[in-house]
Amino acid sequence: MLEVSNLACSRGDHRLFSGLNFNLHPGQIMQVQGANGSGKTSLLRTLCGFLMPDEGDIVWHGQKIGELAEEYHDEILYLGHLNAIKDELSGLENLCISAGIAGIELEEKEAVTALRRMGLRGREMLPTKVLSQGQRRRVALARLLVSDAKLWILDEPLTALDVGAVALIQELIAEHLARQGMVVFTTHQPLHVAGMEMRILALS
Amino acid sequence: MKKSSMLDLLVLVIRRDLVLAMRRRADVLTTLIFFVMVVSLFPIGVGPEMDMLRKMAAGVLWVAALLASMLSLGRLFSADYLDGTLEQMMLAPQSLSMLVLGKMAAHWMSSGLPLVLMAPVLGLQYDMSMRALGVLIVSLLLGTPVLSMLGAIGAALTLGLRGGGVLLSLLVLPLCIPVLIFGTGAVEAASSGLSIASHLSLLGALLVLALVFTPWVTAQALRISME
Amino acid sequence: MSINWFKYAAPATFYGLAGKLIPWFAFPAVILFAVGLYMGFFVAPVDAQQGEFYRIMFIHVPTSILSMVFYLVMAGYAALGLIFNTRLSAMMASAIAPTGALFALISLWTGALWGKPMWGTWWIWDARLTSQLILLFLYLGFIALRASIDEPRRADRAAALLAIVGSVNVPIIYFSVKWWNTLHQGATIKFSGTSMQITMQHTLLIMTIACWLYAIAVVLARVRSIILERERKTEWINELPEVRL
Numbered sequence: 036m037l038e039v040s041n042l043a044c045s046r047g048d049h050r051l052f053s054g055l056n057f058n059l060h061p062g063q064i065m066q067v068q069g070a071n072g073s074g075k076t077s078l079l080r081t082l083c084g085f086l087m088p089d090e091g092d093i094v095w096h097g098q099k100i101g102e103l104a105e106e107y108h109d110e111i112l113y114l115g116h117l118n119a120i121k122d123e124l125s126g127l128e129n130l131c132i133s134a135g136i137a138g139i140e141l142e143e144k145e146a147v148t149a150l151r152r153m154g155l156r157g158r159e160m161l162p163t164k165v166l167s168q169g170q171r172r173r174v175a176l177a178r179l180l181v182s183d184a185k186l187w188i189l190d191e192p193l194t195a196l197d198v199g200a201v202a203l204i205q206e207l208i209a210e211h212l213a214r215q216g217m218v219v220f221t222t223h224q225p226l227h228v229a230g231m232e233m234r235i236l237a238l239s
Numbered sequence: 240m241k242k243s244s245m246l247d248l249l250v251l252v253i254r255r256d257l258v259l260a261m262r263r264r265a266d267v268l269t270t271l272i273f274f275v276m277v278v279s280l281f282p283i284g285v286g287p288e289m290d291m292l293r294k295m296a297a298g299v300l301w302v303a304a305l306l307a308s309m310l311s312l313g314r315l316f317s318a319d320y321l322d323g324t325l326e327q328m329m330l331a332p333q334s335l336s337m338l339v340l341g342k343m344a345a346h347w348m349s350s351g352l353p354l355v356l357m358a359p360v361l362g363l364q365y366d367m368s369m370r371a372l373g374v375l376i377v378s379l380l381l382g383t384p385v386l387s388m389l390g391a392i393g394a395a396l397t398l399g400l401r402g403g404g405v406l407l408s409l410l411v412l413p414l415c416i417p418v419l420i421f422g423t424g425a426v427e428a429a430s431s432g433l434s435i436a437s438h439l440s441l442l443g444a445l446l447v448l449a450l451v452f453t454p455w456v457t458a459q460a461l462r463i464s465m466e
Numbered sequence: 467m468s469i470n471w472f473k474y475a476a477p478a479t480f481y482g483l484a485g486k487l488i489p490w491f492a493f494p495a496v497i498l499f500a501v502g503l504y505m506g507f508f509v510a511p512v513d514a515q516q517g518e519f520y521r522i523m524f525i526h527v528p529t530s531i532l533s534m535v536f537y538l539v540m541a542g543y544a545a546l547g548l549i550f551n552t553r554l555s556a557m558m559a560s561a562i563a564p565t566g567a568l569f570a571l572i573s574l575w576t577g578a579l580w581g582k583p584m585w586g587t588w589w590i591w592d593a594r595l596t597s598q599l600i601l602l603f604l605y606l607g608f609i610a611l612r613a614s615i616d617e618p619r620r621a622d623r624a625a626a627l628l629a630i631v632g633s634v635n636v637p638i639i640y641f642s643v644k645w646w647n648t649l650h651q652g653a654t655i656k657f658s659g660t661s662m663q664i665t666m667q668h669t670l671l672i673m674t675i676a677c678w679l680y681a682i683a684v685v686l687a688r689v690r691s692i693i694l695e696r697e698r699k700t701e702w703i704n705e706l707p708e709v710r711l
Contacts, residue, residue, distance in 0.1 A: 123263060420645060
């Protein structure tokens with residue numbers, strides 16, 4: 036369970052938000068809403084531990100994430116604006132390495148299955164620089180299939196995806212929530228998860 | 240799916256970076272070519288008198304290796320920073336210092352090691368004796384990893400900055416001076432027939448110190464830069 | 467009287483304190499400089515071996531020592547800033563840097579002025595001067611890194627880390643330069659080595675204290691302007707008479 040209390044963040048001289056409080060329980064999904072520049076990405080990055088908040092605490096299962104450090108990293112999956120894939124490597128290599136860095140030894144078969152489910156059949160071995168933007172995003176999102184992280188922090192995951200891929204991601208999120216996972220995300224496109232009550236956090 | 244250990248992670252990172260270096264061979268080769276060019280510039284600049292060149296050889300080769308290392312350090316973290324893989328590494332459930340050590344090792348293997356192998360060939364242009372060439376290789380073998388590691392701190396601090404490579408060199412070159420002094424000292428001692436042991440052991444000591452401290456310091460620098 | 471030190475860790479209170487303290491350092495500095503320079507250039511006796519030219523030492527020696535001390539003080543403030551996350555410590559570190567660099571530069575310049583009559587050349591690669599040069603590079607690196615980073619928090623912390631790494635390296639660099647110097651049987655600029663005349667010792671002491679006082683005054687003034695710049699969006703700044711037009 037994620038508990039955030041009295042969180043305040045700034046970028047440079049500029050205070051983005053303060054006094055933020057929320058809890059997230061297993062099986063829950065929360066969307067962070069706000070205008071451009073309201074601090075959505077900064078909030079997500081603070082949840083990851085990249086940014087130090089000015090005030091407040093982020094507590095995971097009763098312990099501050101600062102103290103948990105690597106143990107907390109083990110339980111989260113972050114997908115930002117950048118795809119985090121190497122152009123020179125194939126989708127397969129990228130996925131295996133991403134998984135490896137996250138501490139998971141992935142077998143080639145499992146990786147191929149994941150990439151195929153993401154709609155990349157026949158393209159698993161191509162260097163990602165020859166794939167389209169949408170296909171690269173799919174390679175990046177393939178991590179969702181092989182990760183065992185409990186908390187997914189997704190910053191605009193649907194960028195560059197077509198309708199089919201959007202439906203697939205919604206399906207994956209639903210599966211994750213059914214497994215008692217948690218999701219915090221931002222999006223500029225509509226994202227609906229079947230049968231799920233979406234919590235909203237609005238940053239003014 | 241099973242969980243991997245710290246050693247597995249180290250090997251994974253080294254292999255990843257080496258594969259990437261192989262696929263972007265141009266980056267690796269340009270550093271090497273720069274090294275060769277700088278070494279060749281000196282005789283053109285100061286004249287081809289063999290006596291003078293022989294005396295300058297150790298210094299020229301070492302300074303050129305230093306400059307080439309500085310140039311190559313820009314790409315240690317920048318590509319990963321730009322495509323988002325660096326932030327994923329910072330979210331790894333293992334010690335970031337270990338990952339950084341892996342990147343440093345791979346960087347040295349793809350940038351420093353070629354310099355070490357090229358240097359004796361260039362040393363012949365300066366009429367260095369066999370003994371001097373041998374000691375040159377050993378001193379570079381001990382010293383270039385230290386340069387990579389010190390440079391990694393600079394690379395981490397200057398991540399994404401406009402000043403880029405020049406700023407990195409400005410920050411790191413003063414720190415590399417001890418390596419330069421002991422490295423050239425060893426080669427000059429060999430040329431004069433004096434004992435090389437003290438110089439090489441000092442280089443070795445620097446290498447050990449660097450191995451112990453620089454990965455952690457670089458990890459902190461990365462965290463500061465990624466905020 | 468117990469002073470609540472933490473109160474002064476806030477930029478707002480320190481601004482006022484620094485302003486009050488500056489005259490207490492600036493005026494004595496001017497007086498001591500006048501006294502010291504007069505003694506150094508007119509009163510102290512001519513040296514048996516080095517003639518009149520040695521007098522430049524009265525500027526060279528204090529600035530050399532202090533440039534090294536200031537680097538350590540700067541690194542100390544930087545470390546405080548990193549550990550306790552206090553903005554003021556980082557501001558103090560950036561305030562010290564230009565003064566430290568200036569002292570290093572003066573030390574090099576006066577070293578050259580000393581060297582010319584002694585050795586006939588404008589520069590001598592002795593261990594101390596070379597170390598001084600490297601120290602100047604370390605200062606310039608610190609200043610350059612700060613200047614290159616736009617985001618203030620990252621600038622503070624990155625430069626702080628650099629200062630700490632630099633200060634750890636300073637002994638290693640100094641040792642290696644001495645090693646290099648003995649290997650190459652290089653020149654050494656050293657004052658006569660015999661016990662110094664008592665007047666000369668006093669003059670050196672006065673000049674050193676004068677430099678300290680000057681440096682403190684300048685650093686306090688500089689940190690005030692840094693505070694003004696960094697805190698310009700806060701309320702208390704806009705209440706100040708010098709800001710309200």
